[in-house]
Amino acid sequence: MVDQRRIRLFWRPLAHLACALPLAWLILQLAEVAGLSLGPNPQLVIRDVLGEWGLRLLLATLAMTPLRWLTGKPWPLQFRRLLGLWSFTYLALHFVTYFFLDRSLDLQVIVEDIAKRPYITIGFLAFLLMIPLAITSTAGWRRRLGPRWLELHKLVYLIAVLGCWHFYWLVKKDVREPLVYIAVLAVLLGFRLWKRR
Amino acid sequence: MLIGKARDIRSSEITPRDVFLDRRALLRTAGFAGAGGLLPRVLAADDAIPEQYRRLKAVRKSPLSTKEAPNSFAEVTGYNNFYEFGTGKEDPAAESGRFRPKPWKVKVDGEAEVTGTFDYDSIVRPHALEERIYRFRCVEAWSMVIPWVGVPLGDVLKRYKPTSKARYVAFETVLRPEEMPGQKYPVLDWPYVEGLTMAEAMHPLTLLVVGVYGVELPNQNGAPLRLMVPWKYGFKSIKSIVRISFTEKQPPTTWNLAAPGEYGFYANVNPEVDHPRWSQATERRVSSGFGSLFNARQPTLPFNGYADQVASLYKGLDLVRNF
Numbered sequence: 001m002v003d004q005r006r007i008r009l010f011w012r013p014l015a016h017l018a019c020a021l022p023l024a025w026l027i028l029q030l031a032e033v034a035g036l037s038l039g040p041n042p043q044l045v046i047r048d049v050l051g052e053w054g055l056r057l058l059l060a061t062l063a064m065t066p067l068r069w070l071t072g073k074p075w076p077l078q079f080r081r082l083l084g085l086w087s088f089t090y091l092a093l094h095f096v097t098y099f100f101l102d103r104s105l106d107l108q109v110i111v112e113d114i115a116k117r118p119y120i121t122i123g124f125l126a127f128l129l130m131i132p133l134a135i136t137s138t139a140g141w142r143r144r145l146g147p148r149w150l151e152l153h154k155l156v157y158l159i160a161v162l163g164c165w166h167f168y169w170l171v172k173k174d175v176r177e178p179l180v181y182i183a184v185l186a187v188l189l190g191f192r193l194w195k196r197r
Numbered sequence: 198m199l200i201g202k203a204r205d206i207r208s209s210e211i212t213p214r215d216v217f218l219d220r221r222a223l224l225r226t227a228g229f230a231g232a233g234g235l236l237p238r239v240l241a242a243d244d245a246i247p248e249q250y251r252r253l254k255a256v257r258k259s260p261l262s263t264k265e266a267p268n269s270f271a272e273v274t275g276y277n278n279f280y281e282f283g284t285g286k287e288d289p290a291a292e293s294g295r296f297r298p299k300p301w302k303v304k305v306d307g308e309a310e311v312t313g314t315f316d317y318d319s320i321v322r323p324h325a326l327e328e329r330i331y332r333f334r335c336v337e338a339w340s341m342v343i344p345w346v347g348v349p350l351g352d353v354l355k356r357y358k359p360t361s362k363a364r365y366v367a368f369e370t371v372l373r374p375e376e377m378p379g380q381k382y383p384v385l386d387w388p389y390v391e392g393l394t395m396a397e398a399m400h401p402l403t404l405l406v407v408g409v410y411g412v413e414l415p416n417q418n419g420a421p422l423r424l425m426v427p428w429k430y431g432f433k434s435i436k437s438i439v440r441i442s443f444t445e446k447q448p449p450t451t452w453n454l455a456a457p458g459e460y461g462f463y464a465n466v467n468p469e470v471d472h473p474r475w476s477q478a479t480e481r482r483v484s485s486g487f488g489s490l491f492n493a494r495q496p497t498l499p500f501n502g503y504a505d506q507v508a509s510l511y512k513g514l515d516l517v518r519n520f
Contacts, residue, residue, distance in 0.1 A: 173455060
């Protein structure tokens with residue numbers, strides 16, 4: 001049995017640190033520390049790395065409930081919010097990178113992108129849907145919303161589907177990597193359906 | 198066909214040879230701001246050309262070059278689409294070490310009087326090498342400026358005496374899964390094939406490329422022989438060519454076979470015709486370093502800025518339908 005103190009003082013800080021690593025690595029590359037570099041086209045590297053880690057952490061968030069069932073222990077749920085918020089952080093930065101660095105704040109182009117490019121439409125929609133979840137992720141909001149909180153947070157399934165779809169749709173030809181994400185998502189969602197029977 | 202010089206360059210602006218040869222030092226001292234760069238571009242470290250690449254001799258400057266500042270050697274050789282070596286941009290540089298571009302033979306067949314298999318020297322040596330600094334526009338909406346070395350493709354093709362039946366030229370990339378790890382996966386239908394109309398192939402801007410930055414082509418850039426058709430999206434400029442066929446009918450092309458709704462036979466750079474999934478109106482000029490982070494995209498020009506020279510090839514052709 002993992003006791004609460006150890007989770008709070010050791011495992012959770014460690015999880016925060018692990019979640020921050022890809023971001024820290026990106027910053028070191030950006031600052032060109034010790035010969036590191038983002039290479040040519042840094043805007044796109046930043047945008048893509050942030051998007052990939054946001055999606056990975058979203059899948060990790062969704063893995064916590066099945067993990068609780070598998071282990072029979074409650075501790076995975078104590079990491080769910082932490083992972084979800086880190087996922088949101090990466091995806092918010094992913095969006096900001098697109099907005100400021102890739103599109104240089106050109107609103108007309110951004111609106112056109114969102115309206116005309118289906119993969120951007122669904123990616124943007126997924127990001128918008130995440131905002132209320134991030135805001136209401138606190139204990140206070142959870143108490144206030146009562147049973148509606150759980151209903152609201154079921155949106156995460158839709159968000160994950162849209163996120164993986166966004167990735168699948170944007171690659172030029174080699175869909176092997178997005179298919180891995182889709183397979184992981186299918187297992188995580190399938191597990192829930194199977195459990196409900 | 199009357200071919201004008203690029204409008205963006207006057208003869209008075211062509212850099213004298215001695216200045217050109219000392220170009221990197223000149224750029225360093227000038228501390229010029231790269232296209233839209235906030236900081237002066239530092240070319241010293243990453244612009245050095247490694248010793249392993251053999252220098253090409255007797256390379257003439259071409260008046261068809263753009264005066265835009267070229268991307269660095271590191272950028273040109275480190276950020277590539279060459280799916281034969283993998284689909285990541287760094288894969289070609291990382292995975293092409295086992296590729297052997299020498300000796301090299303090319304099969305010439307189809308509607309021509311002179312056909313057969315020819316080695317690299319017999320194809321390239323009869324011609325004077327030229328350096329042509331061209332804009333390069335990828336269908337993925339990024340671009341570079343690259344100092345290619347090559348010979349006009351038309352001059353080469355003429356020696357094989359295409360017959361009156363030859364209306365197209367088809368090209369094929371080498372198939373060597375043992376040396377090209379990307380060919381082990383059917384991401385595309387290998388070998389890669391491309392094609393041009395006869396008029397496109399004979400156009401003076403169309404280059405059969407043997408080098409870049411004054412040295413022999415690195416493997417990741419399509420060694421030892423590749424095309425460069427600067428007014429078309431990059432995927433038309435097929436790499437590591439082993440076959441040239443003169444044909445009567447329009448030949449199949451790899452990306453068109455893979456996604457016919459997204460990549461056409463012509464693939465002329467056209468800001469008006471979007472790729473179904475992204476806009477082609479603007480492009481990101483590839484640039485490295487923290488200082489380039491806030492560079493904005495730049496507008497894409499019709500025919501990648503070569504409209505004056507090539508638009509006449511497509512008179513009467515609906516460029517929206519024939520994308």
